[in-house]
Amino acid sequence: MKPARAITLDELRERLRRFAAERDWEKYHSPKNLASALIVEAAELLERFQWLTEDESKSLPSAELAKVREELADVLIYLVRLADQLEIDLLEAAREKMEKNARKYPADKARGNSRKYSVL
Amino acid sequence: MKPARAITLDELRERLRRFAAERDWEKYHSPKNLASALIVEAAELLERFQWLTEDESKSLPSAELAKVREELADVLIYLVRLADQLEIDLLEAAREKMEKNARKYPADKARGNSRKYSVL
Amino acid sequence: MKPARAITLDELRERLRRFAAERDWEKYHSPKNLASALIVEAAELLERFQWLTEDESKSLPSAELAKVREELADVLIYLVRLADQLEIDLLEAAREKMEKNARKYPADKARGNSRKYSVL
Amino acid sequence: MKPARAITLDELRERLRRFAAERDWEKYHSPKNLASALIVEAAELLERFQWLTEDESKSLPSAELAKVREELADVLIYLVRLADQLEIDLLEAAREKMEKNARKYPADKARGNSRKYSVL
Numbered sequence: 001m002k003p004a005r006a007i008t009l010d011e012l013r014e015r016l017r018r019f020a021a022e023r024d025w026e027k028y029h030s031p032k033n034l035a036s037a038l039i040v041e042a043a044e045l046l047e048r049f050q051w052l053t054e055d056e057s058k059s060l061p062s063a064e065l066a067k068v069r070e071e072l073a074d075v076l077i078y079l080v081r082l083a084d085q086l087e088i089d090l091l092e093a094a095r096e097k098m099e100k101n102a103r104k105y106p107a108d109k110a111r112g113n114s115r116k117y118s119v120l
Numbered sequence: 121m122k123p124a125r126a127i128t129l130d131e132l133r134e135r136l137r138r139f140a141a142e143r144d145w146e147k148y149h150s151p152k153n154l155a156s157a158l159i160v161e162a163a164e165l166l167e168r169f170q171w172l173t174e175d176e177s178k179s180l181p182s183a184e185l186a187k188v189r190e191e192l193a194d195v196l197i198y199l200v201r202l203a204d205q206l207e208i209d210l211l212e213a214a215r216e217k218m219e220k221n222a223r224k225y226p227a228d229k230a231r232g233n234s235r236k237y238s239v240l
Numbered sequence: 241m242k243p244a245r246a247i248t249l250d251e252l253r254e255r256l257r258r259f260a261a262e263r264d265w266e267k268y269h270s271p272k273n274l275a276s277a278l279i280v281e282a283a284e285l286l287e288r289f290q291w292l293t294e295d296e297s298k299s300l301p302s303a304e305l306a307k308v309r310e311e312l313a314d315v316l317i318y319l320v321r322l323a324d325q326l327e328i329d330l331l332e333a334a335r336e337k338m339e340k341n342a343r344k345y346p347a348d349k350a351r352g353n354s355r356k357y358s359v360l
Numbered sequence: 361m362k363p364a365r366a367i368t369l370d371e372l373r374e375r376l377r378r379f380a381a382e383r384d385w386e387k388y389h390s391p392k393n394l395a396s397a398l399i400v401e402a403a404e405l406l407e408r409f410q411w412l413t414e415d416e417s418k419s420l421p422s423a424e425l426a427k428v429r430e431e432l433a434d435v436l437i438y439l440v441r442l443a444d445q446l447e448i449d450l451l452e453a454a455r456e457k458m459e460k461n462a463r464k465y466p467a468d469k470a471r472g473n474s475r476k477y478s479v480l
Contacts, residue, residue: 007215009129015218022227028291031188032169032177036290038195039166039399042159043283049152050276051268054413057152058205068151069208073217075158075199076210079192086180088189090196095127097193098135107142148411156410159279163403170396171388174293247455249369255458262467270414271428278435279402286399289392297392298445308391309448312439313457315398316450319435325418328429330436335367337433338375347382 009080009091016081034082041078045071129200129211136201154202161198165191249320249331256321274322281318285311369440369451376441394442401438405431 007015020026048068049057060068083090127135140146168188169177180188203210247255260266288308289297300308323330367375380386408428409417420428443450 007211009211012211012214012218019218019221023225023230024232025230027232030174030177031180032172032174033290035162035166035169035177036286036396039159039162040283040287040290042155042162042195043280046155046159046276047280049155050273050280052152054150054152057150057155060151060206065206065208068206069213070217072199072203072206072208072210073213075162075195076214077217079195079199080214083192085178086185086188086192088185088192090192091127091129091132093189093193094132094196094200097190097197098132098139101139105143110143110145112144112147153410156276156406160403160407160410163400166396167400170393170400247451249451252451252454252458259458259461263465263470264472265470267472270417271420272409272412272414272417275402275406275409275417279399279406282395282399282402282435286395289395292392294390294392297390297395300391300446305446305448308446309453310457312443312446312448312450313453315402315435315439316454317457319432319439320454323432326420326425326428326432328425328432330432331367331369331372333429333433334372334436334440337430337437338372338379341379345383350383350385352384352387 012076013080013084016077017084020081029081029085031082031085034078034085038075038078038082041071041074045075132197133200133204136197137204140201149201149205151202151205154198154205158195158198158202161191161194165195252317253320253324256317257324260321269321269325271322271325274318274325278315278318278322281311281314285315372437373440373444376437377444380441389441389445391442391445394438394445398435398438398442401431401434405435 020029045068048060048064048071080090083093140149165188168180168184168191200210203213260269285308288300288304288311320330323333380389405428408420408424408431440450443453
């Protein structure tokens with residue numbers, strides 16, 4: 001058995017295309033539906049944290065961390081699939097957004113105050 | 121002015137670390153809080169589609185598409201930041217999940233039926 | 241066995257207080273946590289509809305409708321509990337919001353256009 | 361000017377019907393769409409709390425509380441509208457769910473442990 005090797009975001013996108021095509025699921029994958037599926041997965045992720053304190057959320061037991069890891073994967077999967085359907089380059093979009101955020105929240109003014117500055 | 125070049129998921133993660141550190145925002149970035157921020161962004165994304173038909177969601181006007189693109193970027197940003205705080209390799213997690221999905225939804229049985237098989 | 245009788249929103253609020261007190265769960269019920277629990281339930285509701293067409297969502301099979309009904313109940317339960325913790329009168333808040341909406345979306349201008357007017 | 365008087369859930373439902381009818385918005389109000397709108401409002405609510413500590417979420421400044429109150433109203437509005445479209449009696453559904461919860465989480469066993477018992 002050969003070891004699994006790391007994949008890239010592009011490869012993940014290709015696998016998702018193939019996965020949907022082989023199952024004839026493309027018809028379900030409108031952007032509207034995928035945006036719903038994405039938030040449903042984001043909620044399954046949040047559910048793991050909802051009754052924890054912030055500190056507890058930083059040191060999850062390993063069985064719990066494994067579940068969280070799987071939910072993170074689901075979010076990425078739908079995000080990549082949705083971006084693909086909309087022909088959006090996710091990484092390029094994120095790069096541009098980070099530049100916009102840097103202008104919007106200059107480091108010297110935003111220091112330590114996340115209340116006013118609610119974006120990352 | 122030199123042209124912007126594409127970034128990788130690893131580089132995005134590094135930029136987010138720096139961004140948070142420079143603003144002293146790390147204290148806000150508990151997994152619990154980041155999971156909340158992630159779903160809030162996922163909702164801003166869904167909001168663009170909520171009153172559209174599925175067909176309309178496939179052919180967005182370009183001004184609308186630009187907004188959707190920014191929301192996708194926000195989701196990716198929080199997803200990468202959360203994975204970083206939990207020391208989870210997003211792409212590896214997604215690769216493993218896709219293998220699990222392939223076993224769970226064999227192509228010949230799942231064909232055309234996304235009702236029963238609700239994961240991508 | 242006497243028939244169950246209808247309850248009011250006020251009675252539901254009282255039952256929820258008692259339910260939490262008897263289980264010593266009040267410590268988990270910060271507004272922050274309850275707002276998370278609320279959106280998690282809203283996602284479980286949305287999940288029932290995510291792959292359906294709009295038309296299909298209007299005529300659910302009865303087994304499916306029973307599940308949706310339970311999810312609606314969960315949303316109401318957390319909503320009432322959260323409002324109680326914040327000492328907010330839900331119905332009064334909704335009444336005021338409806339008046340605000342009536343001013344914001346005058347019937348003659350908003351007719352048939354939910355794209356621009358994204359609130360109910 | 362006569363004082364506003366309290367409304368009931370039934371009256372709210374009637375007002376929402378009228379509001380949608382007068383604006384010709386019924387066509388947008390499929391259960392699928394309303395479930396999306398509901399979670400979008402639940403996210404706007406969560407957004408107010410996402411960077412706060414649990415303690416901070418218990419003592420909001422009054423301007424902030426006013427905004428939270430309005431978001432709670434929006435959630436209730438969509439919840440009532442969705443239940444109406446599905447012909448579900450919200451309060452009756454919640455009453456039944458509370459009885460189910462009481463059997464599922466007996467007070468003596470569930471005491472103080474919201475981790476295992478993740479429903480209210």
